[in-house]
Amino acid sequence: MKCNAAKASRIGGEAELLILPDGRVLVHNLTLMVAEALVDLNPDDEFIHRRVAAKRSGHSAAKTEQHPGNLPRRPLP
Amino acid sequence: MMLAERNVSRGSIQDRRRVARERAAIARAMLADCRLCTHNCGVNRLQGELGLCRADATTRFFSAQVEVAEDMELIPACALALSGCDLRCDFCITGASSWNARAGDIFDPRAMAVKARQALEHGARTIMILGGEPTIHLPAALEFVAELPATAKLVWKTNAHASAVARELLDGMFDIWLADFKFGNDACAQSLARVPDYLRIVRENLLWAAEHTELTVRHLLMPGHIDCCWRGVAEWLAAELPNVKVSLRSSFWPAWRARVHPEMRGTVTKVESHEALRIAHELGLELVE
Numbered sequence: 476m477k478c479n480a481a482k483a484s485r486i487g488g489e490a491e492l493l494i495l496p497d498g499r500v501l502v503h504n505l506t507l508m509v510a511e512a513l514v515d516l517n518p519d520d521e522f523i524h525r526r527v528a529a530k531r532s533g534h535s536a537a538k539t540e541q542h543p544g545n546l547p548r549r550p551l552p
Numbered sequence: 553m554m555l556a557e558r559n560v561s562r563g564s565i566q567d568r569r570r571v572a573r574e575r576a577a578i579a580r581a582m583l584a585d586c587r588l589c590t591h592n593c594g595v596n597r598l599q600g601e602l603g604l605c606r607a608d609a610t611t612r613f614f615s616a617q618v619e620v621a622e623d624m625e626l627i628p629a630c631a632l633a634l635s636g637c638d639l640r641c642d643f644c645i646t647g648a649s650s651w652n653a654r655a656g657d658i659f660d661p662r663a664m665a666v667k668a669r670q671a672l673e674h675g676a677r678t679i680m681i682l683g684g685e686p687t688i689h690l691p692a693a694l695e696f697v698a699e700l701p702a703t704a705k706l707v708w709k710t711n712a713h714a715s716a717v718a719r720e721l722l723d724g725m726f727d728i729w730l731a732d733f734k735f736g737n738d739a740c741a742q743s744l745a746r747v748p749d750y751l752r753i754v755r756e757n758l759l760w761a762a763e764h765t766e767l768t769v770r771h772l773l774m775p776g777h778i779d780c781c782w783r784g785v786a787e788w789l790a791a792e793l794p795n796v797k798v799s800l801r802s803s804f805w806p807a808w809r810a811r812v813h814p815e816m817r818g819t820v821t822k823v824e825s826h827e828a829l830r831i832a833h834e835l836g837l838e839l840v841e
Contacts, residue, residue, distance in 0.1 A: 477762075489615065489617075491645075493805045495819060496621055497822075499819075501803045501805050502803070503621075503645050503803070503805075504619055504621065504631075505620050505621035506617060506618065506619055506620065507618065507620050507628065509652065522841070525624060525841070526620040526621070526624075526627060526783065527620070529620065529624060529628065530629050535689065539618050547716070
């Protein structure tokens with residue numbers, strides 16, 4: 476299955492997921508919001524976990540990011 | 553060609569903005585006889601002539617967002633994807649925008665620099681220019697650099713198909729090159745991306761980048777191409793750039809026109825991933841996550 480996490484605008488803010496029959500999830504254009512969702516789905520996934528941690532250990536960007544509707548979209552501020 | 557100032561040595565970025573501005577002007581003038589990539593088309597993009605990349609003098613972008621997908625030391629990255637590319641990879645995951653230089657919105661270097669600065673203030677660690685292929689938009693990319701803080705950590709994400717003159721203009725402008733080494737032989741490069749003489753050109757670019765900047769080489773594992781492509785890439789890296797960082801990606805999926813190639817209608821299997829890692833470890837490559 477392939478779905479656009481955020482339907483493309485031309486300016487971007489798009490992440491794409493491909494969920495494989497064996498349960499693997501492939502992601503293109505991984506944004507923090509999608510990474511956080513994936514960590515919630517699979518807390519044992521170290522690859523994603525470290526990426527979320529990297530963002531959280533930085534500045535307070537996560538606090539200021541907007542959630543347009545229920546679509547995980549993260550354009551530039 | 554004589555540049556206004558040829559060498560901005562690595563780490564010496566105080567003058568980066570000024571030099572970038574000077575070089576941007578040179579690069580823009582070069583569009584009259586474009587030889588920024590090794591297709592060496594020689595078309596006059598300033599007058600609307602189109603070479604193999606189909607890009608005129610206008611730069612567009614199709615994505616601008618903060619991402620956390622890249623190597624740990626680069627993320628969060630403010631990633632700006634410019635439309636158009638000089639390669640024609642059938643499996644390109646952004647094929648619709650990468651094959652179409654007219655996709656997306658017009659790239660305004662000054663306006664985008666404002667947004668990039670904001671991204672840095674909000675926690676982005678790097679600013680990364682990618683494509684498509686950014687080399688074909690070298691004037692706009694340098695104009696963008698000229699608008700950025702001299703201390704910003706800049707990443708040039710490229711297919712490593714640049715010409716020598718483009719590399720000369722890029723020297724000292726970006727802190728890190730994230731360069732693809734996609735194919736392990738010329739036959740696969742021709743078949744999958746319609747690019748001739750691939751190995752010689754990419755190797756030349758990688759050797760240059762290793763000498764002039766901080767280099768990470770990326771390889772996207774492709775189903776059915778572990779032995780013919782990854783092994784060849786890995787063996788060359790082990791022999792010629794043994795200390796280079798290698799980003800081995802296993803997230804291939806059959807995007808764009810990949811299905812034209814029967815072996816690329818699926819994803820990389822676990823067996824193939826394990827074999828690829830075994831090769832990397834056997835050759836002592838320095839893999840980064």
